[in-house]
Amino acid sequence: MAGRRGARSGRGWDAIPPRAGTDQPDGGTPGEPARGESRRGAPAQPAQTESERAREICLRQLATRPRTRAELAKALARKEISEEVISEVLDRYDEVGIIDDAAFARAWVSSRHHGRGLARRALANELRQRGVDAEVASEALESVDDESEAETARALVDRKLRTATGTPEAIFRRLVGMLARKGYPAGIAIRAVKDALAARDEEAAEFADDVDADALADQADPLA
Incomplete structure (x- = not known):
């Protein structure tokens, strides 16, 4: 029995390796990461600076679509980035052409x-x-002139007219309203619809003949 105890004692309880996760060579608490390490054993990452965080926010914004300086400034302000850092980061982006x-x-x-x-x-x-x-x-x-607006308005009307239903008067009002919502002045909108109706069919042409585009445009307030 003594020999067995001696053998057991000879191995020593301290010879039994600690369970995984409890070996703390730096004297740390069992189950906690050693100083300077993350819980997975990787070195702890230094905290982001405010400038780094601001750049990361900008790049995420720019990844979806181009942004103006004002849009990026608003996004940074919402994330509580200081005005000084916002100016610093966006000035740099201006310099290198990231925002224009x-x-x-x-x-x-x-x-x-x-x-x-x-x-x-x-x-x-x-x-x-x-x-x-x-x-x-x-x-x-300046790249959009009166002629370009008129051509685009007519193309929009022609496309909508293919599936339009109702009386010529109802169609006229609906299409003029559609152009107004897209920012077209009353004169351009009324003339585009009048001309398109005139080319559609006999009933629409008769209605269009009775439309005084100039008089309606003069009477109308801006429709947009």
């Missing part, structure tokens, strides 16, 4: 005019809502 309000405005006008058929009035409103400077917006809107 003039290029944004030109691309926005081209896309929304040709893709959605928006007129200058609606486009100007959208650019203003996105914080584009009035002078910058005005330069971008």
